[in-house]
Structures are given as structure tokens and as C-alpha cells.
Amino acid sequence: DAEITQSPRHKITETGRQVTLACHQTWNHNNMFWYRQDLGHGLRLIHYSYGVQDTNKGEVSDGYSVSRSNTEDLPLTLESAASSQTSVYFCASSAGQGQSYTFGSGTRLTVV
Amino acid sequence: GEDVEQSLFLSVREGDSSVINCTYTDSSSTYLYWYKQEPGAGLQLLTYIFSNMDMKQDQRLTVLLNKKDKHLSLRIADTQTGDSAIYFCAESTSGTYKYIFGTGTRLKVLA
Numbered sequence: 179d180a181e182i183t184q185s186p187r188h189k190i191t192e193t194g195r196q197v198t199l200a201c202h203q204t205w206n207h208n209n210m211f212w213y214r215q216d217l218g219h220g221l222r223l224i225h226y227s228y229g230v231q232d233t234n235k236g237e238v239s240d241g242y243s244v245s246r247s248n249t250e251d252l253p254l255t256l257e258s259a260a261s262s263q264t265s266v267y268f269c270a271s272s273a274g275q276g277q278s279y280t281f282g283s284g285t286r287l288t289v290v
Numbered sequence: 291g292e293d294v295e296q297s298l299f300l301s302v303r304e305g306d307s308s309v310i311n312c313t314y315t316d317s318s319s320t321y322l323y324w325y326k327q328e329p330g331a332g333l334q335l336l337t338y339i340f341s342n343m344d345m346k347q348d349q350r351l352t353v354l355l356n357k358k359d360k361h362l363s364l365r366i367a368d369t370q371t372g373d374s375a376i377y378f379c380a381e382s383t384s385g386t387y388k389y390i391f392g393t394g395t396r397l398k399v400l401a
Contacts, residue, residue, distance in 0.1 A: 209387045219393060220294075220296075220392050220394045221333075221378065221394075223390075226387075270333075272387060275385075275386070276321050277387075278323065279335070281332035281333045281334070284331075284332055
């Protein structure tokens with residue numbers, strides 16, 4: 179069965195370190211998205227991609243970067259982790275406009 | 291700009307109906323969605339409605355859309371303890387594949 183997986187599920191890192199969160203989908207979806215979930219803010223869009231070599235900034239992109247070298251993967255990199263980036267991160271994918279998102283199970287990141 | 295708002299908490303008794311409300315500001319939204327998030331899990335699609343519809347019913351779920359007031363609601367009939375979760379509304383606009391999510395409403399069902 180097709181799926182979307184995130185790894186790791188939990189991570190603790192220190193301030194200033196570079197961290198990469200993985201997202202891998204086997205739906206063959208062109209569109210992939212990274213959101214962060216924080217209490218009182220819901221889900222906020224960090225970065226998104228509409229296909230290979232395409233990446234776009236979302237509303238809270240500062241301090242984050244993504245790359246899309248193939249259809250299946252959209253890794254999210256925190257260049258220099260900050261305590262404000264402690265959050266739960268969700269990856270999602272979709273086939274196209276009007277098509278619903280399929281979400282990963284999330285990565286809980288703690289920056290100490 | 292785009293903004294989607296929901297109340298943060300709702301508590302109901304088992305067997306009662308739950309109504310979760312959502313307001314949005316982008317009048318050009320073409321699709322509106324409801325997602326459910328159970329503890330420790332990702333979001334799962336519950337239902338959706340096209341902007342040219344006023345109502346959609348799917349078993350215990352009823353979605354009402356008031357385009358004039360930019361108001362969306364989700365009614366859950368005969369609410370069960372398994373319905374306890376966070377519910378998110380989301381909108382997407384013609385010409386874009388990305389969603390704008392609301393803040394989420396935490397529904398607690400009391401036995």
C-alpha cells in the first residue's frame with residue numbers, strides 16, 4: 179500500500195545544530211508540504227514543492243530549507259536549530275488541486 | 291491576507307450533537323475541508339465541500355457552508371467518545387495546491 183512516512187518520530191537536539199527531518203511518500207504525488215503544529219496556531223506552512231526541483235516558501239520559512247531531487251522525498255533542514263523551532267512537524271502530499279492531503283504521522287522536535 | 295479561525299475547545303456529552311465552527315477570510319476559496327487529528331497521529335480527512343455547495347451530509351457528519359458570512363461548520367450527530375480529537379478546517383484557493391489551516395478545535399466527549 180502507498181504511504182507517507184516521516185523520520186525520526188522524536189528528536190532532541192541542541193541549539194545551533196543542523197537538523198534534517200525526512201519525509202518519504204510512495205503515492206507518486208507531485209505536491210509535498212511541510213507544516214509545523216503549535217498550540218494556538220494550528221498548522222502553519224513552512225515550505226512546499228509542486229514537483230522535482232521546485233521549492234517554495236510558506237508563511238514561516240525563516241530558518242528552514244528544503245530540496246526536491248526526486249518525487250518521493252522532501253527533506254526539511256533546520257540550518258541552525260533554535261528553541262523557537264521546538265514543535266511537531268508534519269509532512270503531507272497531494273496529487274493536485276482539490277485533491278486531499280495525505281499526512282505523515284509527524285516528528286516531534288525538541289531543541290534544548 | 292488569508293486567515294482561518296476556530297474556537298479552541300468544545301466539550302459535549304456522549305450522544306449529543308457537536309457543532310464545530312470555522313470562519314475564513316478568502317472569498318475565492320474553492321474547496322473547504324475538515325480534518326481529524328487523534329492524539330499522537332497525523333491528520334486524516336473527514337469530509338470536504340466545494341464552494342458552490344451549501345450543505346453536504348456524510349453519515350453522522352453534516353457540513354454547512356455560508357459563503358456570504360464565510361462561515362463553515364461541522365456537525366457530528368450522536369457524538370461518541372471515539373470522536374474526541376482535534377478538528378481542523380482548511381481552505382484551498384483556485385490556482386494553488388496549498389491549504390490554509392485553522393487553529394484547530396479540541397473536542398472532548400464526556401461519557
